[in-house]
Amino acid sequence: MxxxxxxxxxxxxxxMKSNLPKVVHKAAGKPLVAHVADAVRVAxxxxxxxxxxxxxEEVQKVFAGDQVKFVTQEQQLGTGHALQQAEGMVDPxxxxxxxxxxxxxxxxxxxxxxxxxxxxxxxxxxxLTTHLQEPTGYGRVLRDQNGGFLRxxxxxxxxxxxxxxxxxxxxxxxxxxxxVFRVLHQLQPANAQGEYYLTDVLEILKGEGHRVExxxxxxxxxxxxxxxxxxxxxxxxxxxxxKNHQLMxxxxxxxxxxxxxxxxxxxxxxxxxxxxFTLIQGKTVIGEGCEIGPWTNINDSIIGNRVIIESSRVxxxxxxxxxxxxxxxxxxxGAFLHNKVKVGDFVEVKQSQIGEGSKIPHLSYVGDAxxxxxVNIGAGTITCNYDGQHKHQTILEDYAFIGSNTNLxxxxxxxxxxxxxxxxxxxxxxxxxSLAVERADQRIVPWKKKxxxx
Ligand code: UD1
Ligand code: CA
Numbered sequence: 001m002x003x004x005x006x007x008x009x010x011x012x013x014x015x016m017k018s019n020l021p022k023v024v025h026k027a028a029g030k031p032l033v034a035h036v037a038d039a040v041r042v043a044x045x046x047x048x049x050x051x052x053x054x055x056x057e058e059v060q061k062v063f064a065g066d067q068v069k070f071v072t073q074e075q076q077l078g079t080g081h082a083l084q085q086a087e088g089m090v091d092p093x094x095x096x097x098x099x100x101x102x103x104x105x106x107x108x109x110x111x112x113x114x115x116x117x118x119x120x121x122x123x124x125x126x127x128l129t130t131h132l133q134e135p136t137g138y139g140r141v142l143r144d145q146n147g148g149f150l151r152x153x154x155x156x157x158x159x160x161x162x163x164x165x166x167x168x169x170x171x172x173x174x175x176x177x178x179x180v181f182r183v184l185h186q187l188q189p190a191n192a193q194g195e196y197y198l199t200d201v202l203e204i205l206k207g208e209g210h211r212v213e214x215x216x217x218x219x220x221x222x223x224x225x226x227x228x229x230x231x232x233x234x235x236x237x238x239x240x241x242x243k244n245h246q247l248m249x250x251x252x253x254x255x256x257x258x259x260x261x262x263x264x265x266x267x268x269x270x271x272x273x274x275x276x277f278t279l280i281q282g283k284t285v286i287g288e289g290c291e292i293g294p295w296t297n298i299n300d301s302i303i304g305n306r307v308i309i310e311s312s313r314v315x316x317x318x319x320x321x322x323x324x325x326x327x328x329x330x331x332x333x334g335a336f337l338h339n340k341v342k343v344g345d346f347v348e349v350k351q352s353q354i355g356e357g358s359k360i361p362h363l364s365y366v367g368d369a370x371x372x373x374x375v376n377i378g379a380g381t382i383t384c385n386y387d388g389q390h391k392h393q394t395i396l397e398d399y400a401f402i403g404s405n406t407n408l409x410x411x412x413x414x415x416x417x418x419x420x421x422x423x424x425x426x427x428x429x430x431x432x433x434s435l436a437v438e439r440a441d442q443r444i445v446p447w448k449k450k451x452x453x454x
Contacts, residue, residue, distance in 0.1 A: 002094045003047065003115065004177065005040040008082045009033050009101030010053025010073040015228040021055030023101040024062055025232055028239035029263030029281050031062045032226055035104035035239075042108035043115065045097060049089055051082045059101075078195030079171075084184045092178035095119070098198070099172045102225045104235050106172070110222055117215045118174035124210040125180065125202050127152070128172040130218040138168035139199055141214060149212045151203035156192040167216065169199060170223040179205060239264060260293075269305065287321070296326070304339070317349075320356070338373070355398065368410065369394040378404035378422065385410045397432065 013022020023033035030038075037048055046067065052059045053073045060070055071085045083098055090096055095118065097111065110128070118126040127149070129141050140162050142150040152169045153162050183204045187196045206212040226232050243264055244257045251270030254260050259276040268274075268286040275293030282300035286292065289306045298314040304321035312326035316333035319325065323341045331343065334351035341354045344361035352366050355373035360366060362379040368391050369383050375396050383394040384407055392410035396402065400414045403422035414420065415432030424438040 001119070002091060003045045003097060004090045004094045005045045005048045005097040005099070006083055006086045006090075007033065007036055007040070007048065007050045007099060007101045008079060009059055010051050010056075010076050010082055012054040012076075013102070013227065016232075017229075021058055022226065024055070024058045025226070025229075027104045027226070027232060027236040028243060030104075030265060032104045032232075032235075033059060033101040034062055035264070036099060036101050036106060037063070037066075037068060039106050039108045039111060040097065040099075043111035045111075047094075049086045050101065051085050053082075078189065078193070079198035080184055080187045080196035080201060083180070083198055084196075087181045087184070090177045090181070092181070094177040096175045096177045096180060097173070098175065100225060102227070103171075103223055104226065105224055105238055106222045107219075110218060111172075113217055114172065114174055114215055117217075118213065121213045122211060123174070123213040124176045124205050126174045126213040126215055127202060128170040128218050128223070129167050129214055129216045130170060130220050130223060131166045131216070132168050132220055133166065135166050135168045136163075139171075140165040141167040141169055143167075143214070149202065149206055149214050151206070152199035154191065154193070154197065154199070170218050171225075172218070172223065173198075173202075175201070179210065183208075255293075301331075366394075368392065369396065369408075371396045372398035372400065372416070374398060375400045375402070377402045378406065380405040381408065382406075383408045383410055 009023045016022050016025060024031045040048055049069045049071060050059065051073050052070050053076055056072055069089060071089060073082050073085045114126065114128050137155050139152045139154045140158055141152055144150045180201055183201045186204060187200055189196050191197060202212050221238060226235050240261060243262050244254055244260060247268055248254055252268045253273040256276040260274050261279045263281045266280050266284045269288030271288055272286055272290040277295045278293035279297045284298050284301050286303045287305035290303060291308045295311040296309050300316045301314050302318045304319060306322050307319055308324045310326040312329040314331045317331040317335035319337045320339035322339055323337050325343050328345045329343045330348040332350035335349040336353045338354060338356040340357045342359040342361060343349060346363045347360050348365045350367040352369040352371065354371045355375060357373050358371050358375040360377040364377055364381045365383060367383050367385040370393065381402050385391050385394065394408045394410045395413040397414060397416040399417040401419045403420045403424065405423045406420045407425040409425060409427045412426055413429045415430055417433050418430045419435045420426055421435065421437030421439065424436060426436055426438060430436040
């Protein structure tokens with residue numbers, strides 16, 4: 001049977017005290033609602049509708065280029081009203097999974113178990129529940145004498161006895177689409193909050209004699225919603241621990257893992273070793289057998305195999321196999337290093353290709369450059385790429401040897417196997433197989449130091 005997921009995310013999240021809607025806040029480098037959508041996808045559901053309202057442009061931005069669909073709930077009149085907005089977009093024959101956008105710890109496996117159970121029981125509705133020692137704030141699940149579903153009562157509508165119930169509604173459900181959308185039209189906001197409660201659908205279906213099931217299988221951690229920034233930090237901690245454990249299970253060594261922070265979407269090959277105080281963010285991909293850190297921060301970069309990066313910053317860069325980076329290197333957006341490149345201490349590379357086997361060992365700035373293979377760039381070399389208005393390109397052909405402290409005033413080209421003399425300011429192209437020297441002759445002047453005149 002075809003499945004559709006509806007993620008409810010129109011609420012503001014007042015307790016975040018934020019200008020942004022709650023569900024776009026990030027945990028482990030990924031917006032809360034993206035964690036939920038990813039869990040849904042991994043569970044096998046591709047058809048995803050997100051109900052948006054507060055800050056909907058911000059939520060839509062999270063999914064730019066994605067297949068996800070959106071529907072707007074103009075006024076937040078309750079969870080039932082929120083789901084109702086998606087009615088025209090769902091085939092009545094589908095199974096609908098409904099869940100909130102603020103539960104980043106939810107596992108795909110839990111969703112799969114719920115979907116399977118719903119199917120097997122041939123239920124019209126199945127609610128996922130769990131038991132909490134501290135159930136305050138959640139809807140409580142009332143059961144009949146036989147343990148069957150009776151109804152869900154919200155905290156604000158519950159009697160003192162009902163408040164003692166520890167089985168709570170996770171807010172995650174499966175429905176037969178035809179049934180749920182039919183019944184949503186019957187909801188009345190006759191409750192303490194004056195809202196259209198999605199939970200009432202279950203009671204109505206049950207009253208009509210339909211099968212409504214309860215699956216009490218959620219691990220409490222998984223359904224924990226993020227409502228404020230303290231809970232955001234708690235969720236983040238759990239996600240990071242899960243990520244680190246997964247990587248270690250997959251063959252990556254983490255030395256002192258509590259000091260290593262890796263975003264959810266990062267992938268790392270086996271036998272790579274991460275040293276302490278290393279932060280790897282965004283959509284970074286790291287190959288096998290690398291040694292990264294200590295004190296290294298990488299984001300949105302692609303790194304090959306057997307790369308060594310020590311105490312460096314790598315940002316939106318691409319690094320080939322067998323490169324050695326740092327300590328204290330800064331690879332900026334558009335830095336593209338072919339295999340076996342060395343970028344040493346206090347070297348900054350931006351928007352430049354560095355050919356195979358080339359070396360920039362110390363104290364250089366290389367920007368907007370095209371560097372061939374086996375080029376050696378001496379200490380202190382600077383590409384003067386910016387004239388205050390425009391950026392210009394520097395081209396260093398294969399086997400060029402750039403003397404220490406060369407200023408390469410772009411646009412400029414150094415031909416194949418050519419050499420620049422140390423300290424030269426090169427303003428004109430240098431042909432292949434030549435030496436370019438630009439510096440004043442050394443003079444010798446007789447001199448006496450004032451203090452030590454002996
Ligand atoms: C809901 C359940 C409660 C359950 C709890 C689990 C109802 C009536 N109650 O309560 O039984 O224990 O979730 O966390 O459903 N939303 C909209 N539009 C609205 C209202 C809400 O999109 O008009 C979205 C919110 O953005 C949020 C989700 O629905 O993502 C849940 O809404 P929320 O107000 O937090 O529901 P609870 O009161 O927590
Ligand atoms: Ca909530």
